Amino acid sequence: MYTLLSGLYKYVFQKDEYCVLILGLDNAGKTTFLEQTKTKFSKNYKGMNLSKITTTVGLNIGTIDVGKARLMFWDLGGQEELQSLWDKYYAESHGLIYVIDSTDEERMSESKEAFEKMISSEALESVPLLVLANKQDVPNCLSVPDIKTAFSDCASKIGKRDCLVQPCSALTGINTQNYFKYTQNYRKINKATR
Numbered sequence: 676m677y678t679l680l681s682g683l684y685k686y687v688f689q690k691d692e693y694c695v696l697i698l699g700l701d702n703a704g705k706t707t708f709l710e711q712t713k714t715k716f717s718k719n720y721k722g723m724n725l726s727k728i729t730t731t732v733g734l735n736i737g738t739i740d741v742g743k744a745r746l747m748f749w750d751l752g753g754q755e756e757l758q759s760l761w762d763k764y765y766a767e768s769h770g771l772i773y774v775i776d777s778t779d780e781e782r783m784s785e786s787k788e789a790f791e792k793m794i795s796s797e798a799l800e801s802v803p804l805l806v807l808a809n810k811q812d813v814p815n816c817l818s819v820p821d822i823k824t825a826f827s828d829c830a831s832k833i834g835k836r837d838c839l840v841q842p843c844s845a846l847t848g849i850n851t852q853n854y855f856k857y858t859q860n861y862r863k864i865n866k867a868t869r
């Protein structure tokens with residue numbers, strides 16, 4: 676009887692927990708995105724001043740609840756010397772958000788290389804991927820089709836994994852909730868495959 680009741684309790688109240696990695700070059704807007712997301716999804720969270728965010732040395736963690744899912748975000752520093760730490764987190768992740776600075780045409784190939792290296796990892800093989808073309812509030816930034824062209828070499832490495840590319844602005848909050856749809860996708864996929 677206890678087992679039955681505790682099973683029922685868990686079924687009704689316990690949330691499925693997922694770890695979502697937020698990666699991308701330094702200055703892409705990962706921490707801004709995390710703060711914006713925490714503010715949007717957590718009722719009592721008083722968001723920090725987005726203009727006061729400084730470069731991440733190490734990692735920031737944030738948790739939000741979306742329906743029956745609890746998402747734990749790991750936002751890692753994107754500076755070159757910190758990128759070697761990214762793969763330590765791959766095996767534990769259920770979802771991946773890769774943030775691109777759409778205003779930084781000069782570093783687009785550097786971002787593509789970091790992305791390519793990341794998705795080549797076996798540990799991420801079945802992990803669904805959300806690519807955010809960030810800073811779309813800035814006039815004349817690169818569009819999603821421009822970014823898809825710059826990343827076109829990576830198509831075969833993305834393979835059949837679930838991948839969505841979204842324009843957004845972490846600073847203004849435009850489109851930052853779109854990954855909700857993605858969350859539902861990865862829940863289904865991860866339940867089946869991981």
Ligand SMILES: Nc1nc2c(ncn2[C@@H]2O[C@H](COP(=O)(O)OP(=O)(O)OP(=O)(O)O)[C@@H](O)[C@H]2O)c(=O)[nH]1
Nearest residue numbers: 701702703704705706707730731753810844845846
């Ligand atoms: N205009 C604009 N600026 C943004 C946006 N998102 C982030 N920024 C700015 O870009 C800069 C870097 O943002 P961060 O969130 O610190 O970038 P990060 O990817 O976490 O960088 P690292 O921690 O160094 O890896 C900050 O000055 C932000 O205010 C955006 O959507 N639009």
Ligand SMILES: [Mg+2]
Nearest residue numbers: 705706730731
């Ligand atoms: Mg950061």
